[in-house]
Amino acid sequence: MSLNGTKKPVIAVVGAGPGMGEAIARRFVAEGFAVALLARTEEKLQTMAQGIDKDYGKDTAQYYITDLRVEESVSSSFRKIRNELGPVNVLVYNAGARRVNGRSILDTTSEEFENFTKINLFGAFWSTKCVLPDMLAAGKGTILFTGATGALRGTPGLSSFSPGKFGLRSLCQVITREYQAQGIHAAHIIIDAPVDGKLIGGVRRRQWAREDAKEKLEDIDAHLLQPADLAHTYWFLHTQPRSAWTHELDARPMKEQMFSKL
Numbered sequence: 001m002s003l004n005g006t007k008k009p010v011i012a013v014v015g016a017g018p019g020m021g022e023a024i025a026r027r028f029v030a031e032g033f034a035v036a037l038l039a040r041t042e043e044k045l046q047t048m049a050q051g052i053d054k055d056y057g058k059d060t061a062q063y064y065i066t067d068l069r070v071e072e073s074v075s076s077s078f079r080k081i082r083n084e085l086g087p088v089n090v091l092v093y094n095a096g097a098r099r100v101n102g103r104s105i106l107d108t109t110s111e112e113f114e115n116f117t118k119i120n121l122f123g124a125f126w127s128t129k130c131v132l133p134d135m136l137a138a139g140k141g142t143i144l145f146t147g148a149t150g151a152l153r154g155t156p157g158l159s160s161f162s163p164g165k166f167g168l169r170s171l172c173q174v175i176t177r178e179y180q181a182q183g184i185h186a187a188h189i190i191i192d193a194p195v196d197g198k199l200i201g202g203v204r205r206r207q208w209a210r211e212d213a214k215e216k217l218e219d220i221d222a223h224l225l226q227p228a229d230l231a232h233t234y235w236f237l238h239t240q241p242r243s244a245w246t247h248e249l250d251a252r253p254m255k256e257q258m259f260s261k262l
């Protein structure tokens with residue numbers, strides 16, 4: 001059954017949470033897209049989809065409960081998306097998993113390494129395989145991967161995070177080399193800063209509150225990356241003319257040092 005009667009272009013936001021995932025979804029929806037939101041927690045997905053529909057019209061957002069650690073869960077969600085919304089024009093793989101406080105390799109379990117690497121990397125491979133055939137048939141498609149500083153450097157404590165993000169970066173390069181000439185624009189976005197959300201950004205905000213660092217708290221967008229601001233970059237990448245495609249870029253707020261942490 002089609003839930004996209006007016007045949008809007010379709011974006012799949014894989015790893016759709018209230019931070020960057022929702023901001024990217026809203027940015028594309030504002031430009032006339034229908035959005036498929038994929039994550040595990042139904043309550044959060046429902047609230048997000050209802051909020052987007054309220055602001056942009058009924059049936060603009062659909063959600064698909066997905067566990068990115070399980071290939072069948074990923075492929076089953078993409079099958080439903082294709083049936084209900086049509087072929088995916090833009091894939092944003094935004095999911096990521098890391099410890100807020102790092103842990104040495106000897107203290108990191110194999111289970112955590114496997115779980116996080118599935119979220120950081122395997123899910124992107126499976127999602128890409130799901131959307132590529134339709135994109136290739138259409139002769140165009142955009143694939144955007146959310147990276148992190150951890151994609152560029154291995155930091156002590158993050159053995160269950162960085163290898164997956166390094167891998168995601170290389171997967172994006174492989175997609176480009178294999179499929180760019182057939183119309184696929186793949187780009188890797190290195191988020192080189194804490195995002196102003198519940199987890200990492202929230203830790204920073206609480207730390208600055210304890211330290212009474214008013215100059216930071218009162219000038220927050222110079223210190224924490226704002227999801228809605230970053231969402232413009234994703235839209236910019238999608239709308240680049242094909243004579244000047246960007247494959248990789250990084251983003252950080254004004255007072256964040258380049259590649260200094262995470």
Ligand SMILES: NC(=O)c1ccc[n+]([C@@H]2O[C@H](COP(=O)([O-])OP(=O)(O)OC[C@H]3O[C@@H](n4cnc5c(N)ncnc54)[C@H](OP(=O)(O)O)[C@@H]3O)[C@@H](O)[C@H]2O)c1
Binds near residue numbers: 018
């Ligand atoms: N936050 C930061 O400070 C920061 C810094 C640098 C880079 N990044 C990168 O930014 C991306 C996340 O952006 P965000 O922090 O703003 O998060 P977000 O968009 O608010 O949420 C991401 C969502 O991914 C979903 N997810 C996680 N594991 C999943 C799984 N196994 N299956 C399905 N969905 C899953 C989670 O929802 P469920 O739990 O409901 O599944 C989560 O809400 C990641 O790639 C991360 O590495 C973030």
